[in-house]
Amino acid sequence: MSGFRVAAAQYPIGRFGSFAEYEIKLTRWVFDAAGNGARLIVFPEYGAMELASLAGGEIAADLHRSIEAMQDFLPAAFDLHRALAQQQQVYICAASAPVRQGDGRYRNTARLFAPSGKVGTQEKRVMTRFEREQWRISPGEGLSVFETSLGRIGIAICYDAEFPLPVRALAEAGAEIVLVPSCTDALPGYHRVRVACAARALENQCFVIQAPTVGPAKWSPAVDENVGAANVLGPPDRGFPDDGVIATGARDRPGLVYADIDLSRVAQVRRDGQVLNHRQWAEQPGAGALPQVMQVKLTA
Numbered sequence: 001m002s003g004f005r006v007a008a009a010q011y012p013i014g015r016f017g018s019f020a021e022y023e024i025k026l027t028r029w030v031f032d033a034a035g036n037g038a039r040l041i042v043f044p045e046y047g048a049m050e051l052a053s054l055a056g057g058e059i060a061a062d063l064h065r066s067i068e069a070m071q072d073f074l075p076a077a078f079d080l081h082r083a084l085a086q087q088q089q090v091y092i093c094a095a096s097a098p099v100r101q102g103d104g105r106y107r108n109t110a111r112l113f114a115p116s117g118k119v120g121t122q123e124k125r126v127m128t129r130f131e132r133e134q135w136r137i138s139p140g141e142g143l144s145v146f147e148t149s150l151g152r153i154g155i156a157i158c159y160d161a162e163f164p165l166p167v168r169a170l171a172e173a174g175a176e177i178v179l180v181p182s183c184t185d186a187l188p189g190y191h192r193v194r195v196a197c198a199a200r201a202l203e204n205q206c207f208v209i210q211a212p213t214v215g216p217a218k219w220s221p222a223v224d225e226n227v228g229a230a231n232v233l234g235p236p237d238r239g240f241p242d243d244g245v246i247a248t249g250a251r252d253r254p255g256l257v258y259a260d261i262d263l264s265r266v267a268q269v270r271r272d273g274q275v276l277n278h279r280q281w282a283e284q285p286g287a288g289a290l291p292q293v294m295q296v297k298l299t300a
Contacts, residue, residue: 003262004150007038008209008230012254013217015053023080033256034088042211045158045183047095049223063221067098085113093179096157098137105138110155110181112146114298120146122155143293145173151263158182162196171204173293176266180210185225201233205270205278207261208233214252232259237273239265
């Protein structure tokens with residue numbers, strides 16, 4: 001499929017008294033996006049921290065206990081995403097979550113749910129200072145490009161997008177779209193990720209979709225402040241807007257930001273753009289080796 005509609009969520013962190021309330025919220029967001037024609041829906045980094053509210057106020061107010069307690073609710077949340085993706089025949093990049101590993105460590109993990117029922121995962125590779133020093137979230141492993149009926153998709157979770165080489169590896173492995181779920185608590189952080197998304201779109205001549213958390217969640221020490229706007233970006237080149245901005249949301253306002261994208265433009269600009277950043281990457285001094293990337297098929 002060459003052209004289709006995407007929806008990037010400017011997502012507020014909820015507080016729930018029951019899992020049914022969470023189910024109602026997520027279902028509404030997915031139905032709204034699908035009802036407006038979106039085939040790909042992107043939710044933000046750490047949006048799943050709202051599940052910690054189900055453990056009660058005392059636990060939710062404790063950073064480490066909240067991360068531990070929310071693990072009990074993740075399987076049901078994943079099942080809900082899978083069911084919605086199949087029911088609405090959409091791809092859903094679920095809000096990322098710190099997921100407990102077999103050795104007891106946590107990794108920030110995003111999941112891409114397909115209409116086929118298949119699921120791909122991408123762990124965050126580089127931790128911010130807050131994740132390292134306070135959350136004690138561990139760096140993830142591996143990079144994946146997901147083969148879908150829409151095109152080839154990679155994921156760079158928030159801070160990962162600020163590093164050129166992992167995203168470049170995704171592009172060389174075939175990614176035409178890079179999803180950037182983000183979570184930033186102040187304007188400088190938001191702009192760092194936003195500028196990085198624009199740079200990744202330029203140098204790899206691809207679409208980049210940023211979806212942030214927005215608004216306050218004072219009950220949570222993990223995601224108490226959230227600042228940002230959704231962005232759908234491309235390279236400033238032939239077939240794209242002069243500034244590369246395809247769509248952008250009103251900052252800090254909950255809602256869905258839509259854009260119609262056409263992957264044939266990626267192929268065209270990589271083949272015959274005003275510049276050829278994607279093709280000429282190796283000509284820059286110190287281009288060096290890139291991380292390996294796994295190909296994951298999410299089609300039926």
